[in-house]
Amino acid sequence: MNFTFDTAPNIIFRSGATQDLGNLVAARFSRPILLTDKGLIDAGLVQPALDSLKKAGLDVLLFDDVAADPPAPKVKEAVAAARDHKADGVIGLGGGSSMDTAKVVAVLLNSNQTLEDIYGTNMVNGDRAPLVLSPTTAGTGSEVTAISVITSEDDLKLAVVDNALYPDLAVLDPELTLGLPRHVTAATGIDAMVHAIEAYTNIHRKNPLSDALAREALRLLSSNIVAACETPGDIKVRENMLLGAMLAGQAFANSPVGAVHGMAYPLGGIFHIPHGLSNSLMLEPVLKFNSPNAAHHYAELADVVAPGSSGSDQDKCNSFIKKMVGIVEATGVERRLTQLGISHNDLPRMAEDAMKAQRVLQNNPRKVTYDDALAMYTEVL
Ligand SMILES: NC(=O)c1ccc[n+]([C@@H]2O[C@H](COP(=O)([O-])OP(=O)(O)OC[C@H]3O[C@@H](n4cnc5c(N)ncnc54)[C@H](O)[C@@H]3O)[C@@H](O)[C@H]2O)c1
Ligand SMILES: [Fe+2]
Known part of the structure; x- marks a missing residue:
């Protein structure tokens, strides 16, 4: 170690x-x-x-x-x-x-x-x-x-x-x-969950402290984010969210983020889509894309977000992705790039800019090429 x-x-x-x-x-x-x-x-x-x-x-x-x-x-x-x-x-x-x-x-x-x-x-x-x-x-x-x-x-x-x-x-x-508007609560909370997930699958700097922090962060965030959207004035729920986000920060500061962030950056840089929303849009396609290489880690995270899920690593990985997508949908954030004014013609520049995010892409469990990036953007268009 x-x-x-x-x-x-x-x-x-x-x-x-x-x-x-x-x-x-x-x-x-x-x-x-x-x-x-x-x-x-x-x-x-x-x-x-x-x-x-x-x-x-x-x-x-x-x-x-x-x-x-x-x-x-x-x-x-x-x-x-x-x-x-x-x-x-x-x-x-x-x-x-x-x-x-x-x-x-x-x-x-x-x-x-x-x-x-x-x-x-x-x-x-x-x-x-x-x-x-x-x-x-x-x-x-x-x-x-x-x-x-x-x-x-x-x-x-x-x-x-x-x-x-x-x-x-x-x-x-x-x-x-307490007064965070629903869409900001949702988007920033999803960003925090992505920090935990990506810290957990970093191929260079994954470490036991970040892992422990990421698991606890994801437990707190995944079990409170919908409540934070539905009952925004509940201080206990807000405490859990703030603590979860901090733990996720400690995790990824030492085991940096990957392709969800890399693919999200052009949405923020070019179109000024809020950071958390950009991440939530790219989460599902990147989790699916990473599955062949990260199924065993996602299976471990299934135990955190969907306790009781069973079967092979692949089964549990699928349960994990399904649960995460369910949470994102329940928060009510936009799910399509076109809802944010992005069109088919924008995708090549976005994929080009994503390729410049090697600082984070290099941490990802699966190498992302220009064609992969274009395919993932197309998936959520
Ligand atoms: N340094 C890091 O470790 C790190 C990690 C992830 C993201 N980022 C960066 O952070 C930025 C995004 O930060 P963010 O998602 O926290 O959003 P933000 O700071 O951009 O704020 C978003 C909006 O929410 C409003 N807001 C914030 N708190 C509020 C509150 N309590 N009540 C009402 N309104 C409130 C703000 O006024 C603003 O309009 C991006 O630039 C992103 O790249 C940095
Ligand atoms: Fe982030």
Whole structure:
């Protein structure tokens, strides 16, 4: 056995924690920038955190202009705002987009590297500014991953992957997710399940810690996601979702994702389809495509999501796929690319862009060619 495992050094999981954010972070910095988006302002989730920071004596700058699938120019704008403020710390409060933007701002704040310099793996030089992340979706798990996904000027989803991106502190407050709209609950929850599934089948870095985390993540997420859609105000269900998403994040941070993400990236990069929805669209075709090589792993996951399923590995693999598809359908998310305005003519460019996602495709249990990608997109058109 041979593996390494990293995660965020300090995690606080508590309902209402962000109302006490000031006290939780005051020892770390005094002039933070808080990165978030307008949707979160409108949802009323930012003001209590801001009030708490001010009450603790912090001179906080609010940057509420984070964009979904953060485009590179917007991220650079955030870095400039942080420098103008002479920020000495960074807080990301929001979904993956806000947290991923915060990570890059923390890295570039005092650096002479550019965003373009740090794309790729282990490209960050020097220290980053103190960094605190607090998720409002359950979700990307970005609060415990060393990854930031940025949309480049030519619409590619590029990643910064470096241990410097683990935050100093992750603050998980399930109350923040109580008002998540149904379609966001569904899409982000499916993204989290995909993180667990793909961590479990990574052909290079699968490891026993990620496996244990992925199984528990998938158990929590698969048994709560429909309830989170149906009874959104149930705090217990929201807690289970937030915990599940975090565990999945810890799993895939150390055993990265595969072809569902690789095939989903062009949907986000080119058409700005939300990340979770892109993943949910590609889940069924990729699971079926991977089955010849991953049936034994999917059979193990059947024990988690469909306890009592029996038969051969292939039978249990089929039960697993059926169960996952059933869950996705029950959440009510779109199931066809055409529902999102994508047409037959778009598929070749998407398949070409998917081939550029080798960072994740290389982890997949079955090699994906251009023709395979085109066939899978056609399947869900
Ligand atoms: N860094 C990582 O490890 C990692 C992993 C997976 C995905 N990602 C990236 O994260 C991004 C997606 O993040 P996301 O799915 O969390 O969505 P997001 O951050 O893009 O937010 C989606 C929408 O949901 C709204 N929202 C978020 N929380 C809310 C709440 N509690 N109440 C009401 N509205 C709320 C936001 O305002 C926004 O409009 C993508 O760019 C994706 O590539 C990163
Ligand atoms: Fe994801």
